Every structure is written in C-alpha cells, then in structure tokens.
Amino acid sequence: MKALHIITGLGVGGAEQQLRLLLRHLPVDCDVVTLTNPGAVAEGLTADGVRVVHLGMGGNRDLTALPRLVRVIRSGGYDLVHTHLYRACVYGRLAARVAGVRAVVATEHSLGDSQMEGRALTPGVRALYLASERLGSSTVAVSSAVADRLKRWGVPAPRIEVVPNGIDLDRFRFDPERRERTRRRLGLPEGAFVVGGVGRLTRGKRFDVLVQALTRLPDDHWLLLVGGGPEEHVLRRTAHEAGVAGRVLFTGERPYLPDDSPGPDLPALTSAMDLFASPSAEEAFGLAAVEALASGLPVLYASCPAIEDLRPPAAAGARRVCGGPEAYARAIAEVRGSGPRPRTAPEVAHRYSITRSTARLMDVYAAAVSRSSSSPSPIGASPS
Numbered sequence: 153m154k155a156l157h158i159i160t161g162l163g164v165g166g167a168e169q170q171l172r173l174l175l176r177h178l179p180v181d182c183d184v185v186t187l188t189n190p191g192a193v194a195e196g197l198t199a200d201g202v203r204v205v206h207l208g209m210g211g212n213r214d215l216t217a218l219p220r221l222v223r224v225i226r227s228g229g230y231d232l233v234h235t236h237l238y239r240a241c242v243y244g245r246l247a248a249r250v251a252g253v254r255a256v257v258a259t260e261h262s263l264g265d266s267q268m269e270g271r272a273l274t275p276g277v278r279a280l281y282l283a284s285e286r287l288g289s290s291t292v293a294v295s296s297a298v299a300d301r302l303k304r305w306g307v308p309a310p311r312i313e314v315v316p317n318g319i320d321l322d323r324f325r326f327d328p329e330r331r332e333r334t335r336r337r338l339g340l341p342e343g344a345f346v347v348g349g350v351g352r353l354t355r356g357k358r359f360d361v362l363v364q365a366l367t368r369l370p371d372d373h374w375l376l377l378v379g380g381g382p383e384e385h386v387l388r389r390t391a392h393e394a395g396v397a398g399r400v401l402f403t404g405e406r407p408y409l410p411d412d413s414p415g416p417d418l419p420a421l422t423s424a425m426d427l428f429a430s431p432s433a434e435e436a437f438g439l440a441a442v443e444a445l446a447s448g449l450p451v452l453y454a455s456c457p458a459i460e461d462l463r464p465p466a467a468a469g470a471r472r473v474c475g476g477p478e479a480y481a482r483a484i485a486e487v488r489g490s491g492p493r494p495r496t497a498p499e500v501a502h503r504y505s506i507t508r509s510t511a512r513l514m515d516v517y518a519a520a521v522s523r524s525s526s527s528p529s530p531i532g533a534s535p536s
Contacts, residue, residue, distance in 0.1 A: 177506050246287055290519070298436050
C-alpha cells in the first residue's frame with residue numbers, strides 16, 4: 153500500500169509531531185504534502201527519509217492550490233490519501249476524489265465544543281467541514297469525546313472510527329540521569345519542585361492559571377512552560393507583575409523526537425518535572441498529559457478525554473481539578489505534601505502506545521481500500 157498524508161502545516165505542534173511519530177511505525181510507504189509552513193517537523197520527516205512536498209498555499213482561499221494538489225496525487229500512484237487538520241481535510245478530500253483516489257481517511261485532531269484549532273465553530277465552518285467529510289471514506293476521531301462531537305455535528309456514526317493518539321513509551325520512560333542533566337541545563341536550583349505545562353501558549357490553554365497559582369506556593373516551586381505561541385508575552389508580563397518571573401521558565405517549542413536543534417527535547421524536559429498540570433478546559437485528547445503519565449509524573453488536569461475514556465484505576469496518578477489558581481495551588485501543595493512516588497508508567501500510558509494506535513489505523517486503512525473498489529467513480533471521471 154502507498155499512502156499520501158496531507159497536513160495544513162508542519163511546524164512544531166501536537167498533530168504535526170504525532171504524524172511524524174506515526175510514520176515511523178506505519179508499515180506503509182508514505183509521502184507527505186504540507187499546504188503551508190514546512191517547519192521543524194518537515195525537516196524531521198525528511199531526516200527520517202520521508203518525501204515531503206510543500207504546496208506553497210497562500211491562504212485559506214487560495215483555490216489555485218487545488219489543481220496543484222490534484223497533480224501531486226495523480227503523479228504519486230497512491231492507494232489512499234490521509235488528511236490532517238481542517239484546511240488539509242477540506243482541500244485534500246476534494247483533491248483526492250478529483251484525482252481518482254477513492255480511499256480517503258481524515259483524522260480529526262482538534263475538535264472541541266467551541267473551537268477547532270483555535271477557529272470559532274461558526275455555521276460556515278461546520279457546513280464546509282460536513283460537505284467535504286462526505287467525500288471521504290471515514291473520519292478518525294482521536295477520542296470518544298471527539299467522536300461524540302462529530303456525531304452532534306451531523307457526521308453519521310458508521311463513518312467515524314476512534315483511533316487514539318499514540319506515544320512512544322521508550323522515549324518518555326523516566327531516566328534519573330537525564331533528569332539531573334536537564335535540570336542542570338535549565339539552571340534549576342537543587343531541590344526545586346517543578347510544575348510543568350506543555351502546549352501552545354494560547355488563551356485557551358489557561359497557563360495563566362499556573363502562573364497565578366505559583367504566587368500562592370512557597371519559593372522553591374518553579375513553573376516550566378514548554379511551547380510557543382501568541383500568549384507568551386502576556387504570560388511573561390503576568391509572571392513579572394505577580395513577582396514570580398524568576399521562577400517561570402519558558403523553553404519555546406521543543407521537538408518530540410531528537411533533532412539538531414539546541415536544547416533538550418520534550419521527553420527530557422518532562423523528566424525534569426515533578427508534576428504536570430493542564431488547566432485547559434477543552435481538549436480533544438490530552439496527549440501531553442498521557443506523555444507525562446508515561447514519565448511517571450502525577451498529573452492535574454481540567455480536561456483530558458484520554459484519561460476520562462478509561463476506568464479510574466488505569467490512570468493512577470491523574471486527578472481532575474476544577475477551578476482557578478487557588479484550586480491548582482491547593483492541589484499542587486497536596487501532591488507535594490504526599491511525598492515522591494515511583495516514576496513508573498501507569499496502565500493508561502501503555503493503553504496509548506504508538507504500536508497499538510498504528511495497528512488500529514491499519515485496520516481503518518484496509519477497510520477504506522476495500523470499500524473503494526465498489527465506490528462510485530471519482531469526481532470528473534467517466535464510468536469504466
């Protein structure tokens with residue numbers, strides 16, 4: 153089988169890094185098209201030996217990208233097209249059908265109750281999404297919460313497949329030497345209790361809650377924020393005004409897998425933490441929380457479908473926290489007071505291993521290719 157993955161961009165983000173990890177484990181010959189922004193993840197994919205094509209799309213309404221994408225698909229001889237993120241799903245599904253590829257799978261990574269990839273869920277966004285969805289074979293939801301949202305939008309249940317995000321357990325397995333090396337590199341004082349947050353620095357992630365929580369905790373508590381985004385300057389100002397700027401570290405975007413960029417990667421930074429906190433009220437999966445659990449960290453979260461989909465014993469070490477800075481400060485203090493715990497991965501981390509996710513996705517691929525043999529002729533083609 154030969155597959156083409158189409159994604160909106162390849163900067164450092166959850167969906168983008170998930171795609172790179174996925175391609176390392178899929179037993180399929182894969183190429184990638186990025187509509188825009190061939191960033192750090194594109195470089196990583198190329199280093200992995202994956203062919204990456206940058207389409208050079210000028211914006212959401214750059215319709216000239218459609219015929220260029222059709223030509224790429226036709227020339228590649230693909231059995232299946234797999235799209236990721238909103239813009240790539242809208243353009244990619246249509247281009248695949250015009251090009252004659254009938255097996256078209258889309259993964260919905262970021263659908264929330266009120267937004268998708270930071271985009272407000274207006275009637276127009278929903279209508280365009282549903283119109284393009286009908287051109288595909290199936291839509292993959294990364295959690296049952298996303299599947300339920302798709303159903304409420306009007307996607308027929310039989311067209312939805314739940315395939316959770318996957319993690320590389322070996323990459324996040326706790327290593328005490330890596331922890332000490334990373335903490336020294338970050339300049340953390342000995343004995344510091346480090347609360348970590350990972351994700352895009354946007355308003356919806358509510359990292360300001362953790363900055364404000366730090367003001368209610370002793371001076372040996374530090375906050376390590378991993379990620380970049382438009383709210384970084386706001387968070388820095390908040391920390392400065394609150395008098396805790398000296399105890400808040402910003403690492404910028406960090407890769408999931410090793411590359412040539414300076415500084416520690418995401419698993420190393422996770423190993424340097426003592427607790428992980430995610431005050432975001434709306435998540436599609438909660439990948440960073442699962443990665444933290446794989447590193448043996450206690451986890452405080454406001455929303456995490458990956459954890460909520462499982463029985464409570466499977467996610468030992470995870471606790472839901474509702475509220476603002478006071479609630480998070482109290483919860484952090486309680487975790488600190490309970491003393492250190494073994495840095496071993498609970499059952500939930502093993503449930504979401506990348507090998508399990510790729511095996512499930514291969515079942516979706518096989519069904520899509522099988523159904524395509526009896527599907528209607530592609531758009532613009534004459535019946536055989």
